[in-house]
Amino acid sequence: xxxxxxxxxxxxxxxxxxxxxxxxxxxxxxxxxxxxxxxxxxxxxxxxxxxxxxxxxxxxxxxxxxxxxxxx
Numbered sequence: 147x148x149x150x151x152x153x154x155x156x157x158x159x160x161x162x163x164x165x166x167x168x169x170x171x172x173x174x175x176x177x178x179x180x181x182x183x184x185x186x187x188x189x190x191x192x193x194x195x196x197x198x199x200x201x202x203x204x205x206x207x208x209x210x211x212x213x214x215x216x217x218x
Contacts, residue, residue, distance in 0.1 A: 149189075149190075150190050151189075151190070151191065152179060152184075152190065152191035152192070152193050153190065153191070153192055153193065154193050154194075154195060155192055155193065155194050155195070156194075156195050156197045156201065157194050157195070157196065157197065158196070158197055158198070158199065158200055159196075160183045160194035160195075160196050161183070163194065164176050164183060164185055164194070167185045167187075167192065168185070171185070171187045173187055173188070174186055174187025174188070175187070177191075179191045179193045180193070182194060182195060202214060
């Protein structure tokens, strides 16, 4: 069965996101992957790239999708 090895995440504050995952996923741990900040749990790496601003769009509960439409 195919599995993810790592997932790239753009974040304006990677450290805050790493802290959140540390509380949400207590069996995981903060680390690095290819020189980037990362979180690993259950053999899946969440790899962070710091960006200047958040991607446009937000989740609309009424439409059940992001607006404007995005890859998320």
